[in-house]
Amino acid sequence: MTQAVRGGGGTTGIVGRGNDDGARLFRQWFHELAAAAEAGRPAAYVFVMGSLGELMRTFDLPVVFPEINSLQTAVRRVAHEYLNEAEDYGYSPDICGYVKADVATQLRGGLLPMGRIPKPSIAVNTNACNTYIKWAEIWERMYKIPVFTLDVPGTRADGAQTWPGDPDFENDRRYVEGQLRELIPVLERVSGVRFDVDRLREAMGHANTLCRSWKRVLALNASRPSVFNALTDGTIYLGVANGFRGASEGASYFTDLVEEMEYKSANGIGTLTAEQSRLLFVGVPCYPIFRRFSEMFTELGGTFVGSTYLHFASGGANLGYEYDLARPIESLAEGVLIGVRDAMDNMFHQTPALLGMIDTLAADGVVYHPIKSCRTVSTGLADSRRALLAARDLPSLFIESDMMDRRVVSEAQLKNRIDAFFEGLASRRAQAASRLTA
Numbered sequence: 510m511t512q513a514v515r516g517g518g519g520t521t522g523i524v525g526r527g528n529d530d531g532a533r534l535f536r537q538w539f540h541e542l543a544a545a546a547e548a549g550r551p552a553a554y555v556f557v558m559g560s561l562g563e564l565m566r567t568f569d570l571p572v573v574f575p576e577i578n579s580l581q582t583a584v585r586r587v588a589h590e591y592l593n594e595a596e597d598y599g600y601s602p603d604i605c606g607y608v609k610a611d612v613a614t615q616l617r618g619g620l621l622p623m624g625r626i627p628k629p630s631i632a633v634n635t636n637a638c639n640t641y642i643k644w645a646e647i648w649e650r651m652y653k654i655p656v657f658t659l660d661v662p663g664t665r666a667d668g669a670q671t672w673p674g675d676p677d678f679e680n681d682r683r684y685v686e687g688q689l690r691e692l693i694p695v696l697e698r699v700s701g702v703r704f705d706v707d708r709l710r711e712a713m714g715h716a717n718t719l720c721r722s723w724k725r726v727l728a729l730n731a732s733r734p735s736v737f738n739a740l741t742d743g744t745i746y747l748g749v750a751n752g753f754r755g756a757s758e759g760a761s762y763f764t765d766l767v768e769e770m771e772y773k774s775a776n777g778i779g780t781l782t783a784e785q786s787r788l789l790f791v792g793v794p795c796y797p798i799f800r801r802f803s804e805m806f807t808e809l810g811g812t813f814v815g816s817t818y819l820h821f822a823s824g825g826a827n828l829g830y831e832y833d834l835a836r837p838i839e840s841l842a843e844g845v846l847i848g849v850r851d852a853m854d855n856m857f858h859q860t861p862a863l864l865g866m867i868d869t870l871a872a873d874g875v876v877y878h879p880i881k882s883c884r885t886v887s888t889g890l891a892d893s894r895r896a897l898l899a900a901r902d903l904p905s906l907f908i909e910s911d912m913m914d915r916r917v918v919s920e921a922q923l924k925n926r927i928d929a930f931f932e933g934l935a936s937r938r939a940q941a942a943s944r945l946t947a
């Protein structure tokens with residue numbers, strides 16, 4: 510395979526294209542949101558677990574992801590200003606930091622470091638996180654907008670999932686489908702656009718390309734050296750997967766991304782020149798020191814080959830589910846059920862997913878990162894770790910910080926723990942090597 514040469518803007522090659530194009534699409538997205546805010550156009554506020562982006566596009570509704578907006582304030586190191594403002598307004602310090610940053614954003618008339626976002630005309634959420642439901646109620650009170658909560662049945666017990674064709678699954682699918690059929694007239698009323706099933710098919714076709722490619726990209730990290738860092742690069746790809754779900758730009762981006770990752774895999778191009786430790790990440794990233802957090806691992810030869818975040822925060826797109834365009838509404842219900850259920854599984858009982866990734870990605874260790882202000886993802890992680898260690902003899906690290914609040918992020922403490930973890934990894938490698946030569 511030859512290295513692709515890209516025209517314009519000085520970008521020269523295929524390697525790094527996903528990061529460059531991801532940044533460009535993000536700027537484009539926020540430019541469009543700012544234009545919508547300026548024009549007073551209505552927007553749909555949605556969440557990453559069950560965004561229904563493909564359906565929203567059918568009604569020409571710009572999509573706003575408050576979770577992504579909030580994490581951007583942390584990456585840009587201004588989250589504390591937003592958190593303080595919401596706490597001064599009356600929100601408790603110990604609730605989800607994303608909610609508080611969003612409340613402050615709304616109090617500022619939608620102003621964010623990336624631009625101004627439009628006000629909501631509708632909020633659509635799922636039950637994937639209980640905070641979603643209470644969060645949407647804040648906008649309901651502030652803006653008197655309709656709120657639609659899609660109730661997606663989760664996994665009842667470990668190993669009890671059912672799949673298409675099973676009577677239990679079909680009952681759940683019909684339950685979700687009935688709700689989607691109720692949502693469509695609400696979206697028609699809010700947007701003033703009539704529902705067009707062919708437009709939905711088109712958006713679902715783009716979502717198919719995106720989901721198929723996302724699954725392939727995740728699998729390509731089995732390469733040695735790994736072709737992307739799941740914590741840093743992966744978060745950029747994830748942003749596009751959410752913001753451009755159902756859009757042609759999202760489909761093209763992920764088609765290109767597969768090409769890039771296949772190229773890197775075929776040519777032995779990794780994120781580290783000397784990859785020593787292949788790690789899995791559990792939880793939500795430490796956005797207040799996003800780059801530095803990752804560097805504390807990469808400086809010691811460790812890279813993240815997979816993460817539960819890339820599963821649950823993509824709304825289960827990691828499964829690569831593809832819609833049947835011949836029966837769009839039924840298939841949309843089926844895809845939402847499978848995807849959102851998997852997202853919940855990856856938050857609440859992630860051990861099976863981790864065991865799968867340990868095998869397919871040849872991971873050497875697992876890093877658990879519970880955080881103060883997201884109990885949904887953090888609760889039970891200590892028990893999950895015990896369950897994993899009972900199933901596998903694998904080094905693991907348990908470090909706590911936050912996704913938004915730099916007041917509870919201690920870089921020095923994190924570094925001490927990470928350094929000690931790597932000493933343990935090195936000594937295991939030495940013992941394994943001596944066993945081989947004995």
Ligand code: SF4
Nearest residue numbers: 605638640883884885
């Ligand atoms: S999953 Fe965590 S970060 Fe996301 S909305 Fe729920 S509580 Fe907040």
